[in-house]
Amino acid sequence: MSNPQQPVLTTLNIATRQSPLALWQAEHIRDRLLTLYPDMTINLLKIVTKGDKILDTPLAKIGGKGLFVKELEQALYDKQADIAVHSLKDVPMQLPEGLTLGVYCKRASPTDAFVSNTYNSIDELPQGAVVGTSSLRRQCQIKAYRPDLQIKTLRGNVGTRLGKLDSGEYDAIILATSGLQRIELDERIRGELDIAACLPAVGQGALAIECREGDEEVLKLLAPLNDDKARIRLIAERALNRHLEGGCQVPIAAYAVLQTAEETSVNNDNNGDNGNNDSGNVLWLRGRVGQADGSELLKADKRATLVGTQAEQEAQANQLGIDVAEMLLADGAGDILSAIYQPE
Ligand SMILES: NCc1[nH]cc(CCC(=O)O)c1CC(=O)O
Numbered sequence: 001m002s003n004p005q006q007p008v009l010t011t012l013n014i015a016t017r018q019s020p021l022a023l024w025q026a027e028h029i030r031d032r033l034l035t036l037y038p039d040m041t042i043n044l045l046k047i048v049t050k051g052d053k054i055l056d057t058p059l060a061k062i063g064g065k066g067l068f069v070k071e072l073e074q075a076l077y078d079k080q081a082d083i084a085v086h087s088l089k090d091v092p093m094q095l096p097e098g099l100t101l102g103v104y105c106k107r108a109s110p111t112d113a114f115v116s117n118t119y120n121s122i123d124e125l126p127q128g129a130v131v132g133t134s135s136l137r138r139q140c141q142i143k144a145y146r147p148d149l150q151i152k153t154l155r156g157n158v159g160t161r162l163g164k165l166d167s168g169e170y171d172a173i174i175l176a177t178s179g180l181q182r183i184e185l186d187e188r189i190r191g192e193l194d195i196a197a198c199l200p201a202v203g204q205g206a207l208a209i210e211c212r213e214g215d216e217e218v219l220k221l222l223a224p225l226n227d228d229k230a231r232i233r234l235i236a237e238r239a240l241n242r243h244l245e246g247g248c249q250v251p252i253a254a255y256a257v258l259q260t261a262e263e264t265s266v267n268n269d270n271n272g273d274n275g276n277n278d279s280g281n282v283l284w285l286r287g288r289v290g291q292a293d294g295s296e297l298l299k300a301d302k303r304a305t306l307v308g309t310q311a312e313q314e315a316q317a318n319q320l321g322i323d324v325a326e327m328l329l330a331d332g333a334g335d336i337l338s339a340i341y342q343p344e
Pocket residue numbers: 087088089090158174175176178179203204205206207
């Protein structure tokens with residue numbers, strides 16, 4: 001309940017991780033808010049998360065969801081912070097009680113980037129070359145495409161990973177295009193993986209802002225940063241992942257685009273948002289689940305024509321995510337995923 005006697009918000013505290021990418025993201029949101037509200041005081045509360053501390057273990061093995069967000073969420077509960085800025089990709093599908101994603105920002109590039117000091121693309125890699133990634137999603141799709149390649153674990157923040165490439169431990173590494181672009185390391189990108197060859201992670205390339213549910217003052221303040229079209233696409237992808245009971249460290253890929261009716265007949269791979277407000281009414285969602293060794297890669301996709309208000313279209317997007325997840329489950333995704341969750 002907002003109390004008319006209360007002063008309007010003059011200070012906002014943003015919880016963020018401390019990696020250069022996380023700081024860029026938090027500063028980006030701070031700067032956008034300052035453009036809208038020049039008189040506001042906005043502080044960054046820098047927090048170290050469990051995922052930042054455990055650097056020697058593949059994430060899928062550490063277990064537990066929300067490794068990169070839990071401590072930030074605690075700061076929201078404690079009211080040390082009013083909002084937390086996240087890469088949506090790192091945000092668990094089920095939010096803890098009392099917290100909400102108040103904003104889905106307009107999406108940057110969703111693709112994965114091929115980074116190497118020697119080769120220009122996966123196709124150029126010699127037989128048996130070593131590729132660095134700890135993402136099971138990247139691993140299963142790369143192995144399905146090129147079974148001869150060796151996948152070697154690669155953890156740490158983006159700078160650490162590039163350092164390991166430069167020290168010669170890998171022939172190439174795979175990173176999110178958007179992450180490299182944000183911290184101005186895009187000159188390291190030798191090429192972007194084709195979306196159809198390596199379908200992105202749920203939410204890849206999008207920033208999201210988490211805040212307390214019912215914190216109307218903060219929600220109102222944030223509203224201009226929200227992108228309705230991105231929101232519809234991201235809700236579909238997250239619903240797919242949620243229905244598969246996946247987190248962000250699983251071999252699940254999902255990518256949704258809004259198309260015009262004409263585009264649906266030619267099946268083209270655009271950047272996902274045709275930018276036209278009236279006609280992008282068909283939501284196309286693709287999903288994949290794979291075995292880490294690439295021996296099996298399940299694929300499913302479906303389109304839905306969205307109608308009605310934004311809230312109604314979001315509900316339809318959510319249902320599309322569930323439908324595509326059901327298609328994957330019918331093909332055996334449940335067995336693949338439960339094997340991943342089994343401790344060794
Ligand atoms: N897993 C860590 C992480 N979380 C978000 C990004 C990149 C930015 C994004 O996807 O929005 C990255 C790095 C990467 O995957 O290369």
